[in-house]
Amino acid sequence: MQSTQSNTYDIDGFYADLVRHGLIIPTGIQGGYGRSQVFEDILRRFNDLVTRVAEPDGAEEMMFPPILPRKLIETVGYMDNFPQLAGSVHSFYGNDAKARELSARIHAGERWEDLLDITEVMLTPAACYPVYPTFSGLLPNGGRLVTVLNWVYRHEPSDEPTRLQAFRMREFIRVGKPDEVVAWRDAWLQRGLTLLKGLGLPVQSDVASDPFFGRAGKMMAANQVDQRLKFEILVPVISAEKPTAICSFNWHQDHFSAKFGFRNADDSVAHTACLGFGLERVTLALIKAHGFDPKTWPQEVRAQLWP
Numbered sequence: 425m426q427s428t429q430s431n432t433y434d435i436d437g438f439y440a441d442l443v444r445h446g447l448i449i450p451t452g453i454q455g456g457y458g459r460s461q462v463f464e465d466i467l468r469r470f471n472d473l474v475t476r477v478a479e480p481d482g483a484e485e486m487m488f489p490p491i492l493p494r495k496l497i498e499t500v501g502y503m504d505n506f507p508q509l510a511g512s513v514h515s516f517y518g519n520d521a522k523a524r525e526l527s528a529r530i531h532a533g534e535r536w537e538d539l540l541d542i543t544e545v546m547l548t549p550a551a552c553y554p555v556y557p558t559f560s561g562l563l564p565n566g567g568r569l570v571t572v573l574n575w576v577y578r579h580e581p582s583d584e585p586t587r588l589q590a591f592r593m594r595e596f597i598r599v600g601k602p603d604e605v606v607a608w609r610d611a612w613l614q615r616g617l618t619l620l621k622g623l624g625l626p627v628q629s630d631v632a633s634d635p636f637f638g639r640a641g642k643m644m645a646a647n648q649v650d651q652r653l654k655f656e657i658l659v660p661v662i663s664a665e666k667p668t669a670i671c672s673f674n675w676h677q678d679h680f681s682a683k684f685g686f687r688n689a690d691d692s693v694a695h696t697a698c699l700g701f702g703l704e705r706v707t708l709a710l711i712k713a714h715g716f717d718p719k720t721w722p723q724e725v726r727a728q729l730w731p
């Protein structure tokens with residue numbers, strides 16, 4: 425008998441079942457578990473399905489390492505809006521004496537981080553960020569469409585299997601005239617819903633906001649909802665009342681084009697939008713819906729993922 429627990433939502437139970445079925449591998453890091461071959465196979469197959477669905481659009485593929493110039497994080501205002509989520513890379517720049525002190529403190533169980541200094545890089549918090557600075561000057565007619573897949577880091581340690589500190593996002597980034605960008609976003613919202621429903625996921629979409637920091641952040645989030653800048657596709661994974669976002673759609677208006685100085689071919693103001701599938705979350709949603717062993721999943725679902 426397969427225990428899909430499709431009708432019950434229990435965070436600890438789901439995590440324990442994922443471990444018991446060998447799908448995730450505890451590492452001692454909250455939100456930093458390992459993924460088994462079966463988990464990875466589901467994740468990659470879903471990503472491949474997205475590639476096939478998006479193929480007619482002819483997106484340009486780019487690949488970046490999971491680090492960003494510190495300067496880019498500063499330029500896009502990440503530390504103004506989400507300082508609580510950021511991850512910064514620090515390293516040791518000292519001499520021999522400092523290195524001996526570092527080692528002695530570690531072996532004595534003392535704190536040692538003040539012997540490090542910041543480097544020129546930070547961890548990538550959203551897969552699309554490295555793409556915007558690659559646009560400059562006048563865009564080609566019709567704008568651009570780029571796709572990326574990357575590991576991202578967010579400092580939100582949690583025992584929920586769906587809330588990770590490091591996870592993968594498959595993103596598409598559209599840049600062009602405001603109406604082109606919004607039409608693209610709207611079309612992908614329907615396409616995303618159709619794709620995910622076709623995989624047997626009980627999805628719905630809703631307007632959403634980002635977790636802006638602090639009191640001022642509450643206003644920014646309210647503003648984002650008012651202007652319908654962010655949508656999410658949600659599905660129950662660990663809770664029926666609070667479904668999990670598995671795909672997000674963001675319309676940034678001229679936020680990035682103003683910062684990086686790119687404009688449309690006719691010199692009008694360019695807009696950008698991105699959409700991102702949270703690949704681990706989609707994988708977990710599929711497991712929640714269809715069970716811990718993909719070999720037993722419904723034939724219609726298997727046929728799409730393992731064509």
Ligand code: ATP
Binds near residue numbers: 578586593704
């Ligand atoms: P930005 O607006 O900064 O460009 P984004 O819109 O690409 O970022 P989010 O909307 O924050 O990024 O997240 C995209 C997707 O990543 C979400 O829909 C979700 O599926 C997944 N995701 C977000 N946070 C987590 C997390 N902590 N663990 C696992 N998946 C996550």
Ligand code: ZN
Binds near residue numbers: 700
């Ligand atoms: Zn994005």
